[in-house]
Structures are given as C-alpha cells and as structure tokens.
Amino acid sequence: xxxxxxxxxxxxxxxxxxxxxxxxxxxxxxxxxxxxxxxxxxxxxxxxxxxxxxxxxxxxxxxxxxxxxxxxxxxxxxxxxxxxxxxxxxxxxxxxxxxxxxxxxxxxxxxxxxxxxxxxxxxxxxxxxxxxxxxxxxxxxxxxxxxxxxxxxxxxxxxxxxxxxxxxxxxxxxxxxxxxxxxxxxxxxxxxxxxxxxxxxxxxxxxxxxxxxxxxxxxxxxxxxxxxxxxxxxxxxxxxxxxxxxxxxxxxxxxxxxxxxxxxxxxxxxxxxxxxxxxxxxxxxxxxxxxxxxxxxxxxxxxxxxxxxxxxxxxxxxxxxxxxxxxxxxxxxxxxxxxxxxxxxxxxxxxxxxxxxxxxxxxxxxxxxxxxxxxxxxxxxxxxxxxxxxxxxxxxxxxxxxxxxxxxxxxxxxxxxxxxxxxxxxxxxxxxxxxxxxxxxxxxxxxxxxxxxxxxxxxxxxxxxxxxxxxxxxxxxxxxxxxxxxxxxxxxxxxxxxxxxxxxxxxxxxxxxxxxxxxxxxxxxxxxxxxxxxxxxxxxxxxxxxxxxxxxxxxxxxxxxxxxxxxxxxxxxxxxxxxxxxxxxxxxxxxxxxxxxxxxxxxxxxxxxxxxxxxxxxxxxxxxxxxxxxxxxxxxxxxxxxxxxxxxxxxxxxxxxxxxxxxxxxxxxxxxxxxxxxxxxxxxxxxxxxxxxxxxxxxxxxxxxxxxxxxxxxxxxxxxxxxxx
Numbered sequence: 001x002x003x004x005x006x007x008x009x010x011x012x013x014x015x016x017x018x019x020x021x022x023x024x025x026x027x028x029x030x031x032x033x034x035x036x037x038x039x040x041x042x043x044x045x046x047x048x049x050x051x052x053x054x055x056x057x058x059x060x061x062x063x064x065x066x067x068x069x070x071x072x073x074x075x076x077x078x079x080x081x082x083x084x085x086x087x088x089x090x091x092x093x094x095x096x097x098x099x100x101x102x103x104x105x106x107x108x109x110x111x112x113x114x115x116x117x118x119x120x121x122x123x124x125x126x127x128x129x130x131x132x133x134x135x136x137x138x139x140x141x142x143x144x145x146x147x148x149x150x151x152x153x154x155x156x157x158x159x160x161x162x163x164x165x166x167x168x169x170x171x172x173x174x175x176x177x178x179x180x181x182x183x184x185x186x187x188x189x190x191x192x193x194x195x196x197x198x199x200x201x202x203x204x205x206x207x208x209x210x211x212x213x214x215x216x217x218x219x220x221x222x223x224x225x226x227x228x229x230x231x232x233x234x235x236x237x238x239x240x241x242x243x244x245x246x247x248x249x250x251x252x253x254x255x256x257x258x259x260x261x262x263x264x265x266x267x268x269x270x271x272x273x274x275x276x277x278x279x280x281x282x283x284x285x286x287x288x289x290x291x292x293x294x295x296x297x298x299x300x301x302x303x304x305x306x307x308x309x310x311x312x313x314x315x316x317x318x319x320x321x322x323x324x325x326x327x328x329x330x331x332x333x334x335x336x337x338x339x340x341x342x343x344x345x346x347x348x349x350x351x352x353x354x355x356x357x358x359x360x361x362x363x364x365x366x367x368x369x370x371x372x373x374x375x376x377x378x379x380x381x382x383x384x385x386x387x388x389x390x391x392x393x394x395x396x397x398x399x400x401x402x403x404x405x406x407x408x409x410x411x412x413x414x415x416x417x418x419x420x421x422x423x424x425x426x427x428x429x430x431x432x433x434x435x436x437x438x439x440x441x442x443x444x445x446x447x448x449x450x451x452x453x454x455x456x457x458x459x460x461x462x463x464x465x466x467x468x469x470x471x472x473x474x475x476x477x478x479x480x481x482x483x484x485x486x487x488x489x490x491x492x493x494x495x496x497x498x499x500x501x502x503x504x505x506x507x508x509x510x511x512x513x514x515x516x517x518x519x520x521x522x523x524x525x526x527x528x529x530x531x532x533x534x535x536x537x538x539x540x541x542x543x544x545x546x547x548x549x550x551x552x553x554x555x556x557x558x559x560x561x562x563x564x565x566x567x568x569x570x571x572x573x574x575x576x577x578x579x580x581x582x583x584x585x586x587x588x589x590x591x592x593x594x595x596x597x598x599x600x601x602x603x604x605x606x607x608x609x610x611x612x613x614x615x616x617x618x619x620x621x622x623x624x625x626x627x628x629x630x631x632x633x634x635x636x637x638x639x640x641x642x643x644x645x646x647x648x649x650x651x652x653x654x655x656x657x658x659x660x661x662x663x664x665x666x667x668x669x670x671x672x673x674x675x676x677x678x679x680x681x682x683x684x685x686x687x688x689x690x691x692x693x694x695x696x697x698x699x700x701x702x703x704x705x706x707x708x709x710x711x712x713x714x715x716x717x718x719x720x721x722x723x724x725x
Contacts, residue, residue: 341361
C-alpha cells in the first residue's frame with residue numbers, strides 16, 4: 001500500500017474538493033482519497049498508484065495536481081498563501097470601488113433621473129466586476145456543469161449572469177436595469193471569498209508554527225573540529241555540539257554534557273527537562289544551560305518532529321461522521337436549490353408578476369449558496385487539531401474528536417500510564433534506632449553491583465541523598481531471593497523473606513511492617529547482617545505527579561474508569577485504592593485485553609476509550625472506539641492510537657477530552673447556523689419578501705456573512721480553555 005500527497009491548485013470551494021475525491025476514487029487500485037480544501041492538499045492511498053493518471057484526472061476537472069516530494073511540508077508556503085490572499089483582496093477592493101458609481105446611478109434611477117449614457121457606463125462597470133474580476137467564479141461554474149455536477153459557484157454564476165442579461169435587455173425593451181444588482185452580487189461574493197481566505201489562512205497557523213520551529217543547520221564534530229552544515233546533510237551517527245540557547249538539530253542521544261532542555265514545543269510541558277549522558281533528546285527543542293554533545297539517531301522523515309507535522313496535516317484533512325452527513329446534504333443541496341429557483345420563477349410568472357419572478361429567483365440562487373455548510377466542519381477540525389499540536393496532543397484521525405464526546409468508559413493501563421513505569425524507593429523503616437541513611441547506604445553499597453531494576457532504584461535513592469557508597473566484596477546474587485556482600489568485614493544481606501530464612505535470620509520484629517507494605521502493593525526488601533534485621537526498604541512503581549488530580553477530574557466529567565493491567569491483583573488494587581479507580585481488571589495478558597475491551601463495549605452499545613503506552617497495549621488500543629497512546633519523548637508510538645499524548649502525564653488526557661468536546665461543540669454550532677440560515681432565508685427569498693431591487697444585494701451580503709461567521713466561530717477554538725485551575 002503506497003501513500004502519495006499532492007498539492008491541488010484551482011479549488012474555489014468545498015464542492016471542488018468533493019468532486020476531485022469522487023473522480024480519483026474511480027481510479028482502479030485507489031483505496032482512499034482525502035482532499036483537504038483548507039490546506040489545498042490531497043492524500044491518496046492505494047496499490048500501484050500512477051501519479052500521471054492521478055494528475056490527468058485532476059487536470060481533466062480543471063484543476064492542477066502537484067506531487068509533493070516531502071511529506072512534512074505544509075500545504076502551501078507562506079509566500080504562496082500571502083500571494084493568494086493578496087490577489088483575493090485586490091479583486092474584492094476593485095469590485096467594491098467599481099460598484100460605488102453603480103450605487104449612485106441606482107439612486108438617480110429611483111429619482112427618475114438619468115445621466116447621459118448612464119446605461120452604457122453601468123454595463124461597462126458591471127461587466128468588469130462580473131466577468132473580469134469574477135472570472136474564476138464563472139470558470140469554476142462552467143467546469144462543474146460540464147462534468148454534470150453543481151457546486152456553489154454555479155449558483156453565483158447563474159444569479160449574476162441572470163441579472164446582467166436582464167440589464168442587457170433594457171437596451172431593447174422598457175424594463176428595470178439590473179446591472180447594479182449583478183455587480184453588487186459579485187462584489188459581495190469576492191469580498192466574502194477574500195475574508196474567507198484570510199481567516200482560513202489562520203487555521204493553518206499552528207502547522208506553520210511547527211515548521212518554523214525546525215532547526216536549519218547543525219554543528220557537528222568532524223576529525224576533532226566543529227563544522228556547521230545544513231540540516232539536510234546531517235547523517236545518523238553524527239555527533240552534534242549544542243550550545244545554550246540553541247535548537248537541538250535532530251533526534252539523538254546525549255553523549256556528553258549536562259543541561260536542561262525546553263521541550264514545550266513537543267510536549268506542551270512548560271518546565272525544562274534535565275538531560276544527562278544516555279538520555280534521548282527531541283529535535284528542534286531548545287538547550288537552555290550547558291553545552292551538550294548529542295549523537296544523531298534519526299534524521300529527515302523519521303524524526304519525531306517530521307512525524308508530528310505529517311500526523312497533524314493528515315488529521316486536519318480527515319473527516320468525521322457528522323461531516324459525512326453534511327457533505328451528503330451539500331451534494332443534494334445545489335440541485336434542489338436550482339429546482340426551487342425554477343419553481344419560484346414559474347409561480348410568480350403564473351401570478352402575473354414577472355418583476356418579482358426575476359428578482360425572487362435571483363435572490364434564491366444567491367442566498368442559498370451553501371458555503372457555510374461546506375466550511376462548518378473542516379475549519380473547526382483544522383483549528384482544533386492545530387491547537388492540540390501546540391499542547392502536545394496529536395489527533396491521528398478527526399473521527400476521534402466526535403467519538404470522544406460519546407465515550408462513557410475510559411480504560412487505563414497501569415504501568416507507564418497511571419504510574420511512572422520505573423520503581424522508586426518509597427519507604428525506609430529502621431530497627432534498633434539505626435538511621436534511615438545508614439540502612440540505605442549499606443543496601444545501596446551491596447546493590448550497586450546488581451543490574452536488577454529494584455537494585456537500581458535503591459542506588460538512585462542513595463545518590464539523591466548524596467550518600468557515599470562503601471566498598472563491597474564477595475558480591476553474590478541469589479536468583480529470585482536477593483543479594484549479599486561483605487562490607488567492612490560484616491556480611492550484609494538485602495532481599496526477600498526466603499533469603500532471611502535460609503540464613504536463619506529472625507524477621508518477627510518487622511513482620512507487621514512487612515505485611516503492611518505488601519498490602520500496599522509495594523516490594524519490601526529486608527536489610528540484615530549476619531546476626532539480625534537492620535530494617536526494610538520498600539520499592540514501588542510510583543504514581544505520576546498528575547494522576548490523582550486527573551482521575552478526580554475524569555470522575556467529574558462522568559466517566560467510568562477501569563484499570564486494565566497485567567500486574568498482580570494485590571498491587572493493582574493497592575494503586576486503585578490510592579487514586580479512586582472504579583473497577584480493576586488485573587493479571588491480563590496483552591492479547592486478552594482485546595476481549596476485555598469488547599466486553600465493556602457491550603456489542604457496540606457503549607463507546608470505550610483505551611489509554612495505554614501504545615506498544616504492549618496496541619491490540620487493545622485498536623479495538624477501543626478511541627485509542628489513546630500515552631508516552632513521552634522520541635519513544636512515543638505515534639501510530640498506536642487515534643490520539644497521542646506526547647507528554648506522559650494524565651492531565652494531557654484531560655486537555656485532549658476538553659479540546660475534543662470544544663471542537664465538536666463548535667462543529668455542531670457551525671452546522672446549526674448554516675442549516676438555520678438556509679432554512680429561513682430560502683423561503684423568505686422564494687416568497688418574494690426580498691423582491692426589491694436591493695433584494696439580491698442583501699442576499700449576497702448575508703451569504704458572505706454566514707460563511708465568515710462559521711470561520712470566525714471556528715477560530716475561537718484557539719482560545720478555548722483547557723487547563724484546570
């Protein structure tokens with residue numbers, strides 16, 4: 001299965017995008033086609049794709065398709081977008097300027113006064129506005145009719161041409177002059193198109209901001225010397241020098257140096273992250289303090305940054321169920337309007353009022369233009385998904401935004417999702433007045449020779465306490481039981497009950513504390529010497545910083561929370577009690593998690609979201625109605641779910657839910673007002689309520705305003721409140 005991205009030139013409305021999709025889908029081997037009108041892009045997927053055939057089909061419709069070489073590029077360069085908006089602005093201003101004299105001549109006509117040659121002046125001015133400045137609208141309409149479909153431009157073209165031809169008739173018979181009406185309709189159409197282009201251009205701002213964050217050069221070490229090269233020449237294995245304040249050129253691993261890195265671009269986390277040798281860094285994030293030497297591990301399209309941009313771009317061009325409904329309505333809308341316009345004309349002619357017949361018909365054609373309907377969903381999706389990208393929330397499919405609002409159950413993996421996924425020392429219990437630091441120092445001195453995760457947790461705790469470790473001799477690891485070593489001639493043991501029993505060490509003095517720790521789901525390790533127990537060190541996979549707060553917030557949002565884990569029952573229930581999880585399903589293997597999700601879905605009656613690390617939980621993420629992959633840094637499995645939370649904390653899940661709800665709420669508002677506008681305006685126009693000389697002009701202004709209001713309403717998502725107090 002191959003994927004190709006094309007830039008599309010010449011589209012004027014959402015209907016253009018729909019018709020291109022329809023035509024490309026007819027090509028053999030094409031499995032999916034998505035045309036993103038906002039970003040002027042087409043995403044094609046299929047077997048044995050023929051680029052030339054695709055281009056030929058698009059050009060046959062009157063548009064142009066340009067294959068993109070780099071998937072991570074934005075739909076348009078900033079200069080291209082500025083040029084397009086500038087051209088739209090120029091046409092709109094000229095149209096309005098040329099229409100002003102027509103307004104004056106209309107006023108004179110109402111006063112029964114006519115300037116010498118007035119009709120000729122009006123005809124020339126109207127012709128320039130309607131057929132020179134508005135030429136693209138008529139070309140688009142002609143292409144649509146030639147292909148036996150009707151887009152929004154067909155309505156505008158029919159309305160302006162009808163009014164203009166009626167004005168031409170005034171040269172030969174005594175009828176009202178409609179040149180003014182034709183010019184004003186096109187002027188408002190061009191003004192609306194300009195405002196739409198300008199505001200719509202802002203919807204891709206988040207994607208462009210991401211692109212601007214990319215580093216342009218890299219400073220690498222070649223034969224012991226520093227050399228600055230373009231980012232495109234960087235290769236895997238190159239060692240980069242990154243000084244304070246500089247961007248890290250690409251994904252890599254720190255080989256030397258220590259610093260803090262601002263990763264807010266990738267994760268949305270405002271606090272800098274400490275980096276030491278061995279830790280991974282994300283390309284385009286900013287080094288803040290020390291000098292780092294970073295070995296490049298990923299370049300080009302494989303980098304975290306490139307994958308994020310590609311993911312955001314595809315998601316912005318995706319569709320959701322409610323949009324499919326709106327698109328279907330729109331496809332029938334234009335033909336229905338044409339029928340209504342004909343019936344309006346026929347009815348008023350039969351009533352003997354030819355003037356109202358003409359004006360009402362033109363008004364119906366203009367006021368019914370469903371631009372707002374076509375823009376309602378894609379503009380909100382584009383803004384919402386772009387906003388998410390800046391917050392470290394990546395929507396892989398737009399459908400997740402709608403489904404998230406219908407979800408009733410959220411299933412949470414434990415390790416790596418609710419907890420940090422790394423064991424840490426939680427308790428140090430002393431015996432015989434021994435200081436906690438003494439017990440920790442002895443245990444860490446023994447454990448420093450072990451590679452076990454629990455041993456590393458104890459050594460890490462000792463380092464955090466700035467304890468100097470002692471020399472340990474005759475180290476011995478007893479599999480499944482613990483370790484032992486000799487320190488200053490004294491034999492020290494660290495391990496489970498079995499190790500103590502085998503060495504005849506009485507643990508009765510700590511039996512109560514031991515049981516209490518194990519009831520809490522912690523791994524308790526006894527520290528003893530040859531004669532007696534010295535204390536206990538408990539280790540556990542601790543909760544993430546925001547887990548408790550996030551769970552509380554999710555309950556406020558009326559979600560049922562289920563913990564699904566492969567860990568043992570005791571540990572799982574201990575964690576659940578700490579944070580207030582509703583239901584615990586433990587000791588489940590990865591392949592069994594799918595069946596648990598199916599059971600919770602109750603045959604499709606209940607929408608279920610699954611939150612996991614995106615790797616072991618991949619089958620369950622796929623089975624869930626909304627799969628949410630959670631993780632951090634370059635290890636994130638972006639492709640695992642419909643939504644990816646780059647930063648590991650669960651508060652990002654809260655933000656994702658709030659953003660999904662806000663986006664879908666905006667889509668519903670947009671669709672409601674678009675439908676409401678047409679439902680009210682069309683009967684008003686058909687029944688002749690606007691059957692005055694200014695009726696079509698008012699209709700054109702209302703049509704432009706409805707489209708603009710939809711785009712502006714969508715842009716409000718940029719300011720939507722996500723963070724909880």
